[in-house]
Amino acid sequence: MSFEKNCADAVAVLEKIRIVPVLVLNDVDRGLKMCEVLMQCGLPAAEITFRTKAASRIITEAAKRFPELYLGAGTVLDIDELNRAFDSGAKFAVAPGFNPAVVSEAVRNAFAFAPGVCTPSEVEQAMYLGCKFLKFFPAGEAGGVKMLKSIIAPYRHRGIRFMPTGGVTAANAAEYLAVNEVVAVGGTYLGKSADIENNNWDAIRQAVAGAVELKNSLVR
């Protein structure tokens, strides 16, 4: 399997799911509970960020318990984290920024990886290394949908696809998802750390149910 094929496979799955909760999870039990809520609500994907020590264990356990859940690793900042993400069973990984060393390692291992970009120069450097699937981050602060459309225009013929995150909310997700090149959006609003820590599962269910409703209302 090649890097290109595995990235294309990730895009194919994510463009059906459309809205990916970005999670910062401190402990395995709550992490698994969050995954259970996602499955119950019908949003079978999560980006588990490597901002906590528990991340790789949660991916491993969740992959066993919820085989239908499409699990990605987020905030993958170096080669060690990339390899741990792969070993834990993540199906894809993303990073906030573009690090050529991490991208090259992902390409070498054919591990689907979307580096973060928010300028044309970063898009071109990532493309040069073989990436066609990119995270647009921080989407809101970088100029939102308007900026994303401007960035897409010169690369459309190369088939570059984007996952915007950073500032995506229930109020603006649809606007990003209306852009053809947008595979899916990601956001922490679907599993806020404070809600997870305080076991506010009803609030989380409500946010996730809203995302499912939005995704079902979209025509593609």
Ligand code: 3PG
């Ligand atoms: C990310 O890691 O993609 C972002 O931190 C998510 O940003 P948000 O908190 O604005 O959703």
